[in-house]
Amino acid sequence: MSMSDFVFEPVRISSLPVNGSDARFPIARVFCLGRNYPWGDSLNAAREVPAFFMKPATSVIDASGELVFPTQTEQFCHEIELVIAIGKDGFEISEEQALGHVWGYAAGLDLTRRDLQMAAKAVGNPWEQAKAFDGSAPITPIQPVSLVGHPRQGAIWLSVNxxxxxxxxxxxxxxxxxxxxxxxxxxxxxxxxxxxxxxxPPGVAALEAGDVINGGISGIGEFDVRVGSRRADRPTQN
Known part of the structure; x- marks a missing residue:
């Protein structure tokens, strides 16, 4: 199939850099796990079936430079997370075979419009609007399994200013x-x-324009980014 077979040029494939290589990792889809660390209200709770949601591949950006402060929110929140990069197709994969499907790992931010999420939860509506906006998934370069193995422990942290x-x-x-x-x-x-x-992990909180965020996961990746001004606060260009 050639480019002329499409009614317009397809969207460019989103990708991430690969540590130690000039190649980039092409992104298909982005799945997110809702809760995976003990918080104050779940320290001794029994495990429940994991709750997944999605972000579009276009939400992924390199974790560097300036983050755009999104519209429609007064609670723009950070969430530091381990990111798994899948390198092999599979369906109904057993736990014993699962690591064979991993290409690499990264550190990422699940940026969230928390006020929109809470409002949607309050009335039982889906909260994709709170999670799936442009630039809502800054991620560090992918570390291939061949370099870092499969980390089972290691510090995960985030600081602001x-x-x-x-x-x-x-x-x-x-x-x-x-x-x-x-x-x-x-x-x-x-x-x-x-x-x-x-x-x-617990500690999620709101960000303000101008905040400098440092975060990372030991042996996987670290990033420094700055929160830009709110779109409404940006000077008008003539």
Whole structure:
């Protein structure tokens, strides 16, 4: 099929850099796990079936430079997460086979319009609008499994303007990487290029224009980004 077979030029494939390579990792879909660390209200709670939601591939950006402060929110919140990069298709994958489908790992931000999310939850509506906006998934370069293996422990942290807000360890995750992949693959066929964001530790809070965010996961990746001005506050261009 040539480009002339389409009614217009297809959207450019979203991608992420690969550590130690000039190649980039092409992104198919982005799945996100709703809750995967013990928070204050769930420290001793029994595990429930994982709740997944999605972001479009176009929400993924390199975790560098300036983040656009999104419209329609007064609670623009950060969530630091381990990201799984899938490199092999599969359906109904067993936990024993799951790690064989992983191409690499990264550190990412699940940026959220928290006020929109809470309003939607209050009336039982889906809250995709709170999660799936442009630039809502800044992610570090992918670390290939061949370089980092499959991390089961390691610090995960985030600070804003030098003040730490989130800190935990990967070993505190409620669901392991193998379990997450297996559970998700029983719902949908996973494809090479899929990303899975695996949930965030407690400490989620709002960001303001001008905030400087530092975060990362030991052995996986670290980033420094700055929150830009609100779109309404940006100077008008003639």
């Amino acid at each position: 030098g003040v730490e807000r989130q800190r935990s360890d990967l070993e505190s995750q409620i669901w392991s990487v193998s379990e997450i992949i297996s559970q998700l693959s029983h719902s949908v066929s996973l494809r090479a290029g899929d990303l899975i964001m695996t949930g965030t």
